[in-house]
Amino acid sequence: MPDDTHRFGDDRLTVTVSAHGAELCGLRDAGGGEWLWHAGPEWPRHAPILFPIVGRLPGDVLRHAGRAHRLTQHGFARDRRFTWVRRNGTGCALRLGDDEATRAAYPFAFALEVEWAVAGGALSCTVTVLNPGREVLPFLLGGHPAFAWPLPGTASAEGHSIAFPGVEALSARRLTGGLLDGVETIPLRNGVLPLEPSLFEKDAIVLQDFRPRELRYIAPGAALEMRWEGYSDFGLWSKPGASFLCLEPWCGTAAPLGWDGEFLERPGLTILAPGHSRRFRWEVRPERSLY
Numbered sequence: 001m002p003d004d005t006h007r008f009g010d011d012r013l014t015v016t017v018s019a020h021g022a023e024l025c026g027l028r029d030a031g032g033g034e035w036l037w038h039a040g041p042e043w044p045r046h047a048p049i050l051f052p053i054v055g056r057l058p059g060d061v062l063r064h065a066g067r068a069h070r071l072t073q074h075g076f077a078r079d080r081r082f083t084w085v086r087r088n089g090t091g092c093a094l095r096l097g098d099d100e101a102t103r104a105a106y107p108f109a110f111a112l113e114v115e116w117a118v119a120g121g122a123l124s125c126t127v128t129v130l131n132p133g134r135e136v137l138p139f140l141l142g143g144h145p146a147f148a149w150p151l152p153g154t155a156s157a158e159g160h161s162i163a164f165p166g167v168e169a170l171s172a173r174r175l176t177g178g179l180l181d182g183v184e185t186i187p188l189r190n191g192v193l194p195l196e197p198s199l200f201e202k203d204a205i206v207l208q209d210f211r212p213r214e215l216r217y218i219a220p221g222a223a224l225e226m227r228w229e230g231y232s233d234f235g236l237w238s239k240p241g242a243s244f245l246c247l248e249p250w251c252g253t254a255a256p257l258g259w260d261g262e263f264l265e266r267p268g269l270t271i272l273a274p275g276h277s278r279r280f281r282w283e284v285r286p287e288r289s290l291y
Helices: 100-105
Strands: 005-009 013-018 024-029 061-064 067-070 083-088 091-097 111-119 122-130 137-139 141-143 146-148 161-163 169-176 179-187 192-194 205-207 214-219 222-229 233-237 244-251 270-272 277-288
Touching: 005 083, 005 091, 005 111, 013 111, 013 122, 024 122, 024 277, 067 100, 122 141, 122 270, 214 244, 222 244, 244 277, 270 277
Parallel strands: none
Antiparallel strands: 005 013, 013 024, 061 067, 083 091, 091 111, 111 122, 122 277, 137 270, 141 244, 146 244, 161 192, 161 214, 169 179, 169 205, 205 233, 214 222, 222 277, 233 244
């Protein structure tokens, strides 16, 4: 249905957002290059919003106040239809609130507001989590945008890398069965991580309390600059053989292997008091030699 998507932009970017999951599903530059993964069969999503958890809980069960609730990987926001709040030529805003279905999986009152905007050739995503209830609101939140690998206008997936300013090595957590496991040190070359499919043979690279809050995804003739605020953690992910790279600002990560308890005691939670809110933002700026 036409009402399910909104297209907007400026003279450098054309963006498409869907009401389903408030998901970004198109990011095209002035030369016609598509920077976003096309949601192919290897992974049928573009850029889901992860809420109220990032990653998994043991057995996909949320335990709270003596009850067990089934809450699957990355939560439910990515599979819910948001309500349009505003749509115009340079952006849009959408909202999701709790209802009977969400409370069966996640017994908390919440509101999730997502704003997409284009300005000066950059796309931003601002997410605000609000607690309209009378009890505390525990949550995790993440962005999961998948960008093209290879980047538009580049000849192949070879020669791509990520530059992390001021970082000498990555202290990465790995996943076992979707849960946070051991620590691995990944060396960088002058702050640069060369990208190879083998990096993701052990699933995602999870960077906890990752300080730079910015990076550049680089290839010959193209680059994507990303900045974020409010998010404490970061994830890198791809599937070996698939033509995408996920750059994921997170506030919280998957549950640690071996932990299985009351949700309010889960490591890495953000807890909002009644009537309070918290804002998170990430921004990307695509650059090609055609500019």
